[in-house]
Amino acid sequence: MIDNELLLLAVLSVSIFSMLVLLLSYLTVRKSVDIRKRKSIESYKEKYNPLIFSMLSEGLLSRELTPETPLQFKAIEELLSRYAKVLEGKEEKERLFQLASMYLTDRYQKQLMSKKWSTRMNTLYHIEDFQMIQLAEEVRRLAGRRRISHEELLHALRILALAQHPDLFALLTGEFVQLSELDLRNILVHVNAKQFDQLLLHFHKSHTPLKKAILDVISIRKEVSYLTFVENIFASYQGEVRLRAIKALAEIGYVEDAAPYLQFLYSQKWEERMMAAKLMGSLREAPAIPRLIELLHDQSWWVRSQAGQAIAQFANGKEILQAVLDESSDPFAKDMAWEWLYKGV
Amino acid sequence: MVNFIWGNVTTIFVWFIAIYMAVVIVFYSVIMLISFLQLRKDYKLDRVLAYEDYLDEFYTKPVSIIVPAYNEEAGIIQSVRSLLSINYPTFEIIVVNDGSTDGTLEKMLAQYQMKEIKKAVRIQVETKPIKHIYQSEVLPNLFLIDKENGGKADALNVGLNFSHFPYFCSLDGDSVLEQDAFLKVMKPIIDSNEEVIASGGSVRIANGCQIQNGHVLSVGLSDKPMVVMQIIEYLRAFLMGRIGLSRHNLLLIISGAFGVFSKSWVIAAGGYRVDTVGEDMELVVRIHRLLKETGQKKKIVYVPDPVCWTEVPEDIKFLRRQRRRWHRGLFESLWHHRKLTFNPKYGSIGLISFPYFWIVEFFGPIVEAAGYVFMILCLFLGGVYLEFSILLFLLSCLYGSIFSMAAVLLEEWSLTKYPKVSDIIKLFLYSLTETIWYRPLTVFWRCEGVWQMLKGDTSWGEMTRKGVSE
Numbered sequence: 047m048i049d050n051e052l053l054l055l056a057v058l059s060v061s062i063f064s065m066l067v068l069l070l071s072y073l074t075v076r077k078s079v080d081i082r083k084r085k086s087i088e089s090y091k092e093k094y095n096p097l098i099f100s101m102l103s104e105g106l107l108s109r110e111l112t113p114e115t116p117l118q119f120k121a122i123e124e125l126l127s128r129y130a131k132v133l134e135g136k137e138e139k140e141r142l143f144q145l146a147s148m149y150l151t152d153r154y155q156k157q158l159m160s161k162k163w164s165t166r167m168n169t170l171y172h173i174e175d176f177q178m179i180q181l182a183e184e185v186r187r188l189a190g191r192r193r194i195s196h197e198e199l200l201h202a203l204r205i206l207a208l209a210q211h212p213d214l215f216a217l218l219t220g221e222f223v224q225l226s227e228l229d230l231r232n233i234l235v236h237v238n239a240k241q242f243d244q245l246l247l248h249f250h251k252s253h254t255p256l257k258k259a260i261l262d263v264i265s266i267r268k269e270v271s272y273l274t275f276v277e278n279i280f281a282s283y284q285g286e287v288r289l290r291a292i293k294a295l296a297e298i299g300y301v302e303d304a305a306p307y308l309q310f311l312y313s314q315k316w317e318e319r320m321m322a323a324k325l326m327g328s329l330r331e332a333p334a335i336p337r338l339i340e341l342l343h344d345q346s347w348w349v350r351s352q353a354g355q356a357i358a359q360f361a362n363g364k365e366i367l368q369a370v371l372d373e374s375s376d377p378f379a380k381d382m383a384w385e386w387l388y389k390g391v
Numbered sequence: 392m393v394n395f396i397w398g399n400v401t402t403i404f405v406w407f408i409a410i411y412m413a414v415v416i417v418f419y420s421v422i423m424l425i426s427f428l429q430l431r432k433d434y435k436l437d438r439v440l441a442y443e444d445y446l447d448e449f450y451t452k453p454v455s456i457i458v459p460a461y462n463e464e465a466g467i468i469q470s471v472r473s474l475l476s477i478n479y480p481t482f483e484i485i486v487v488n489d490g491s492t493d494g495t496l497e498k499m500l501a502q503y504q505m506k507e508i509k510k511a512v513r514i515q516v517e518t519k520p521i522k523h524i525y526q527s528e529v530l531p532n533l534f535l536i537d538k539e540n541g542g543k544a545d546a547l548n549v550g551l552n553f554s555h556f557p558y559f560c561s562l563d564g565d566s567v568l569e570q571d572a573f574l575k576v577m578k579p580i581i582d583s584n585e586e587v588i589a590s591g592g593s594v595r596i597a598n599g600c601q602i603q604n605g606h607v608l609s610v611g612l613s614d615k616p617m618v619v620m621q622i623i624e625y626l627r628a629f630l631m632g633r634i635g636l637s638r639h640n641l642l643l644i645i646s647g648a649f650g651v652f653s654k655s656w657v658i659a660a661g662g663y664r665v666d667t668v669g670e671d672m673e674l675v676v677r678i679h680r681l682l683k684e685t686g687q688k689k690k691i692v693y694v695p696d697p698v699c700w701t702e703v704p705e706d707i708k709f710l711r712r713q714r715r716r717w718h719r720g721l722f723e724s725l726w727h728h729r730k731l732t733f734n735p736k737y738g739s740i741g742l743i744s745f746p747y748f749w750i751v752e753f754f755g756p757i758v759e760a761a762g763y764v765f766m767i768l769c770l771f772l773g774g775v776y777l778e779f780s781i782l783l784f785l786l787s788c789l790y791g792s793i794f795s796m797a798a799v800l801l802e803e804w805s806l807t808k809y810p811k812v813s814d815i816i817k818l819f820l821y822s823l824t825e826t827i828w829y830r831p832l833t834v835f836w837r838c839e840g841v842w843q844m845l846k847g848d849t850s851w852g853e854m855t856r857k858g859v860s861e
Contacts (some may be wrong), residue, residue, distance in 0.1 A: 054784040062789040069796045070819050073803060074633040077812045127440075171440035226584045256681070290491075346514070377511035 083117060088120035098125050100139050102133070113149060122149050123172065130175050145175035157183050163195060170201040178211035186213060200229050215244050230259035235266060246275055254287065254293055261290035265297040273298055281306075289321055295352035296325040304331045311337045316346040323349065327356025335360065342370055342379040350378060354386035404765055405779065411758050415751050416790060422635030423797055428596055429634055430695060434804045438696060444572040446580065451483035452581065454573060454651065455559040457550030459543050461489040463841030466565040474562075475530065479573040483532040484637025485550045489733070490540025503527040516548040524553070534823045543647075544663035544670040551662055554654065563648045567597060569606055575652045579692050588653040589691045590679065592647035592698030593629040596622050598705060607700055613816045616791040617710065619821045620829040621703045626798040630695060630805065637693035641744045643679070643724075645691065647671035649699040655691070656681070667727070669720020677729050679744075683737045696806050699716050718840035721753055721776050756837035761789075782820055788826040795822035 075362060097108045113119045116237050133139050149330070150172070157169040158181070160305040166188070173181055182205065188194065189202035206214045214237070218230065225233075234242070245260055247254075252260070262281070264272045276298070292310065296299055310322035323341055326334035334356075340352035357363045363386075370383040445451055450682070451456045456474055460467050467486070476482050488496045498506060512521065519541035527533040538549050539699035547561055556579070560573070569575070576590045599613030613619060644651075662679045663670045675691060682689050704710040707786075725732075725748055732749060734741040762783075769780040799818050802808060809815065 052778055052782060055779070055786060059782060059785050059789055064794060065788065066792055066796060069793070069800065070816075073796070073800060073815050076803065077815055080596050080814070083812075128493070163432050164434055168435070168437045169439070171437060171443075175440065204507075228581065228584055314634075348547075378513075381509075382509040 077156045087121045143177050146386040147178050182209035182211050203233045206232050226257040227258045231262050233281040234263045258290050261294045265294045268297050294323040296328045322354045323352040323356045327359040343376050350382045354382040403472035404472040423631050423637050426631050426634035430804045432800050434819040445574045454558040455554030455556040458486045458562050459546035462491045464495045468829045469605050478570045485534045487536045487546040487550045489546040512553050515658045518548045542663045548662045559654050560651045566648050569702040575696045588656045588689045591650040592694040594646050594648045595697045595700050597702050623795045630798050630801040633693040642692050648701050667714050667723040673724040679740050683755045697787045715840035718837040719844050758835045760838050792822045
């Protein structure tokens with residue numbers, strides 16, 4: 047019996063040991079191959095860099111740059127990716143996108159069909175970075191797959207937004223209603239004015255996350271042309287959506303008539319008090335000042351902070367805050383007044 | 392007769408050890424498999440591009456970074472400098488001087504032109520009194536709080552009370568952060584729309600790397616055997632253990648060296664506990680408990696990417712103290728929340744995490760120590776069990792190495808790597824020797840920790856830092 051157990055243990059030891067040897071050889075071979083690949087990519091990069099640089103700065107094409115092997119393509123991809131981060135000029139960016147589409151389109155077309163999740167993801171990142179909107183149809187097909195990870199879907203939709211793809215509206219309002227507000231916002235910021243107007247028309251029929259995302263995007267764009275729309279939303283909605291509308295108005299910094307908004311400085315909900323304070327600050331609405339001073343004593347830090355900021359935005363804001371600092375007996379109000387008086391010193 | 396009794400005892404013991412080993416191996420293998428699948432999926436993913444989006448202020452959430460400092464004059468300026476250059480849109484740094492007796496306070500005051508400010512601090516967690524609050528004149532987002540000594544947990548609580556932002560990060564005074572550390576750990580929080588309420592990342596060992604001005608210039612493998620063994624340990628713990636556990640929201644530890652938490656949840660749970668040596672683990676357990684008791688579906692996750700580099704002890708004396716302390720901290724957290732063990736009310740935390748930490752992490756060293764004693768006894772008493780014990784020993788050497796090498800493999804698949812082929816071979820050879828010297832040592836120290844606890848010793852065990860940065 048003991049002999050049997052001994053045998054079992056011995057067999058186990060030998061098999062584990064051989065597993066180890068296998069693992070080690072895999073690791074070392076992999077490492078040396080990796081090191082060699084990296085070296086050759088680096089040397090290609092060194093060779094290509096001056097060519098790509100002159101193509102980007104002068105706009106000429108070079109016949110010397112003829113990548114064939116995957117490593118050469120990789121070198122070009124890495125170089126372009128680096129330039130995409132640092133280039134500022136519009137013309138240079140255009141040239142960069144052109145180069146990327148010239149050298150990488152075919153490759154990315156294939157990679158989008160890859161079985162590996164990480165390959166598809168990297169490709170999506172690059173397509174977005176290089177704004178390769180000519181691949182929109184392929185990306186559209188990817189987004190239509192039944193088994194697709196959330197990350198892929200999100201990036202695919204962003205690329206479709208960037209390409210102003212006609213299907214995007216239908217996808218966002220129909221098939222993919224489960225997307226979160228944050229995801230939607232990430233997608234919608236890329237949409238142009240025409241597509242965005244389509245979404246505004248559909249607003250009342252949208253689900254809440256989409257409504258909030260639309261209002262947030264207006265907050266980012268800060269365009270007065272959306273003013274009537276946002277004021278309408280404010281008048282006809284309650285709760286979270288109305289709150290976002292106030293935020294958007296504060297960002298736009300203009301309303302037809304401030305009166306309806308003043309009452310929110312007295313709201314039961316701290317979020318509404320905070321947003322109303324923000325709005326009053328950006329409108330510089332003098333009648334709100336007494337209430338804003340009161341809000342410096344609010345229970346919520348967010349309201350106090352926003353009230354302080356709002357007061358600081360008025361022309362005589364500094365004097366008001368100084369007066370609070372000198373006269374108030376509430377340490378929290380003093381604290382906030384101090385903070386906004388000396389912010390960014 | 393004596394032989395007969397000895398035979399029976401050994402048979403029972405051998406079976407016990409065998410079963411225990413089998414349980415542990417099954418546990419580890421399952422966890423390893425989960426990590427393996429996860430990292431294989433991300434293999435070759437371009438992480439820099441993946442994090443780029445989060446640099447935009449509009450998407451990210453501001454973070455308060457709390458740096459508790461007790462006698463950290465050697466490294467504090469470097470750590471703050473490395474923090475100031477991190478890649479994140481909005482953050483504030485709060486250094487909490489926990490009644491240092493060296494020049495920590497003076498160094499900070501002089502270096503960053505700190506000026507005293509009057510600020511009302513809302514007491515949300517009870518702490519030792521604050522003496523002074525300073526703000527830097529050159530960097531308005533850098534604060535320094537001088538308080539009476541009360542331990543690391545107390546210093547963190549002070550920072551928590553003072554902080555302005557909805558998320559905070561706890562940080563050791565001497566760790567060096569990766570540039571994108573915050574982008575990495577905040578990503579799951581932002582992506583999940585705040586369903587994730589805490590997240591941590593891999594901690595790597597700075598010894599042997601070249602570090603300048605708070606930046607890791609090049610990764611290297613230390614020459615000191617003690618450090619190499621710790622590197623293997625860390626890789627195993629982070630890449631296998633935590634990824635595997637995090638996948639199913641079973642994570643009970645977010646390293647004290649670096650972790651981001653949602654402030655409101657930490658305050659709801661009552662802040663850091665001051666009377667334990669393992670305040671980081673205890674907090675995570677308490678948050679889990681709160682989540683289960685209030686029926687919330689929030690998550691605590693772990694990001695496999697390396698986020699911070701920390702100096703580990705090179706000296707046996709300090710390593711021994713550290714291990715004793717860790718083991719005691721582990722016990723205190725488990726014991727304090729022992730109600731959760733095998734309690735179906737706490738779901739997977741009670742049924743899987745707690746038993747795992749009790750059986751594998753806490754009792755592991757005790758059983759292992761018994762195993763070592765048994766092997767030595769067998770050598771003296773001989774008999775049929777001699778071969779058996781030798782084989783058992785060989786087997787434990789090998790299976791330990793398997794897990795170590797698997798961890799090295801996972802490391803190769805994720806981002807940061809040791810650059811040379813010889814590094815891998817070195818790690819392999821060291822991992823083969825673990826069972827002969829390093830493992831018995833740590834097992835012994837951890838048992839010592841248990842013994843100290845039984846005696847009721849509560850000292851902390853300090854480590855002197857030489858500072859990792861040049």
